[in-house]
Amino acid sequence: MFILVLLIFLVTGCGRLQFFSSGESALQEAKDQKSVVIGFANEKPYAYQEDGKVTGEAVEIAKKIFKNQGITNIKPVLTDFGSLIPGLKAGRFDVITAGMYITPERCKQVAFANPEYNIGEGLAVQKGNPKDIHSYKDVANQPDTTIAVMKGAIEESYMKDSGVKENQIKFVADQPTAVALLNSGRVDGVTMTGPSLLAILQSAKAKNVSVVEDFKQPIIDGKEIKGIGAAAFRPEDKDFVKIYNDGLAQMKESGELYDTIHPFGFTKKDLPGDETAEEICKQ
Structure with missing residues (x-):
C-alpha cells in the first residue's frame, strides 16, 4: 500500500495531487483545496506574467468563475504554447487558460468550454x-x-x-x-x-x-477565418466544463464578460456569438 501511494505521489507531484482511488473528481478536489492549477503560455493579452503576477483576458475570466465556486487560489504553470495540451493530459494542470482556439483537431484531445471571444x-x-x-x-x-x-x-x-x-x-x-x-x-x-x-x-x-x-x-x-478562443479541460472533467460554462453564460448575460476582456484590448465586436464549443467541434 505504501509503495502504491508513493507511486501516485511521484506521478502527480508536478501538478495537482490526484488520488484516483478516492473517486473524487478534479472539480471536487479543487473545491476541497480551494485551488486550481492553470496552464498558460505567457501570451499577451490572453495570459501572461506582469510584475510577478499572472493576468490576461483568459486568466481574469477564470478567476471570476472559479471564485464563484469557492476556488480562490490560482496556481499558474508557465509552459510553451505547444506543451499546453500535453501538459493538461499529463495532469500538470487542471485547465488551460491561454486563449486557445477551438479547432477540430484540438477537440479530439481536450474538452473546450464555450467561447470567450471571436477575433481575427x-x-x-x-x-x-x-x-x-x-x-x-x-x-x-x-x-x-x-x-x-x-x-x-x-x-x-x-x-x-x-x-x-x-x-x-x-x-x-x-x-x-x-x-x-x-x-x-x-x-x-x-x-x-x-x-x-x-x-x-x-x-x-x-x-x-x-x-x-x-x-x-x-x-x-x-x-x-475567425479565431474562437476558450478554456480547455481534460475530456473526463465534464463537471468542470459545466460549471465553467454556467459561469461564463452568467458573465455574458450580465455584461461582466465584456467588462473583463475590454481592458485587454477587446471590443464588443470581439464578443462570442451563441455558438457552443460542442457545435464548433463538429464543424
Missing part, C-alpha cells in the same frame, strides 16, 4: 512593408519570405492552408522572440491574433516593426 489574425512586418505583404497568400507567392510564429499556434495551419511552405515558417517559443527576430531583420514578418499582436508591440518597443493595417484575413475552404 494580425500580421506585422518591417517598417515600410518592403515585401508588400498584405495576406498569407502574399507570403506564399514570395518563396524567400519568412514569417515567425509560435510553435503549436493555429497560424501555422492557416499559413500552410494558404500555400505557405514549411521552410518559410520560423517557429519560436513565445511572442517576444518572434518580435525580436522581426525587429532585427532575421524574419520578414510575425503573425498572431490581432489583439495579441497589438499588445506585444505596445510593450516590445520595436522601432523597426509596423502592423499591416489592411491585412486580409485567411480564407479556408471558402470561408473567412
Whole structure:
C-alpha cells in the first residue's frame, strides 16, 4: 500500500495531487483545496506574467468563475504554447487558460468550454512593408519570405492552408522572440491574433516593426477565418466544463464578460456569438 501511494505521489507531484482511488473528481478536489492549477503560455493579452503576477483576458475570466465556486487560489504553470495540451493530459494542470482556439483537431484531445471571444489574425512586418505583404497568400507567392510564429499556434495551419511552405515558417517559443527576430531583420514578418499582436508591440518597443493595417484575413475552404478562443479541460472533467460554462453564460448575460476582456484590448465586436464549443467541434 505504501509503495502504491508513493507511486501516485511521484506521478502527480508536478501538478495537482490526484488520488484516483478516492473517486473524487478534479472539480471536487479543487473545491476541497480551494485551488486550481492553470496552464498558460505567457501570451499577451490572453495570459501572461506582469510584475510577478499572472493576468490576461483568459486568466481574469477564470478567476471570476472559479471564485464563484469557492476556488480562490490560482496556481499558474508557465509552459510553451505547444506543451499546453500535453501538459493538461499529463495532469500538470487542471485547465488551460491561454486563449486557445477551438479547432477540430484540438477537440479530439481536450474538452473546450464555450467561447470567450471571436477575433481575427494580425500580421506585422518591417517598417515600410518592403515585401508588400498584405495576406498569407502574399507570403506564399514570395518563396524567400519568412514569417515567425509560435510553435503549436493555429497560424501555422492557416499559413500552410494558404500555400505557405514549411521552410518559410520560423517557429519560436513565445511572442517576444518572434518580435525580436522581426525587429532585427532575421524574419520578414510575425503573425498572431490581432489583439495579441497589438499588445506585444505596445510593450516590445520595436522601432523597426509596423502592423499591416489592411491585412486580409485567411480564407479556408471558402470561408473567412475567425479565431474562437476558450478554456480547455481534460475530456473526463465534464463537471468542470459545466460549471465553467454556467459561469461564463452568467458573465455574458450580465455584461461582466465584456467588462473583463475590454481592458485587454477587446471590443464588443470581439464578443462570442451563441455558438457552443460542442457545435464548433463538429464543424
